[in-house]
Amino acid sequence: MDNSRPNGPSAPEKLINIQTAAKALGVHPWALRRAVNSGAIPAYTPFNSKKLVKLSEVVAYINSCRQGGAE
Template identity: 60%
Template sequence: METIFQTPGPHHAASTSAERLLTIREAADVIGSHYWQLQRAVKRGDIPSYTPFNSRKLVKLSEVVAFVDASRLGGNL
């Protein structure tokens, strides 16, 4: 019988894990911001968004925090 699954190749690091994607509302709740503020930033392209399976936009918390930190310091990403 042929094996369907193969062991990860050298391009996969053993300790890496994918970061969980959050809805814009979930991310806003985590950082204590208003939903519409993050929604505007995503719409402008300031925060990257992902739509893997449907039309709902998802964001990475690390990218949201990086945007907020860059905005607070007055610098660019």
């Protein structure tokens, strides 16, 4: 039997709230909230809860801003 995938299927990324993402990255929550409200960072609202984000998408947005624009 050939197991070509070393770690199996990857698990989906965990969604976190804007406050937690801001704290993890050392930025102001209002800055992330503005980016989410403008549509620059995708947000998810499962079951009509608060807006949640993926940390990797927030980091990608911040990196694109540092490089002078979206890729």
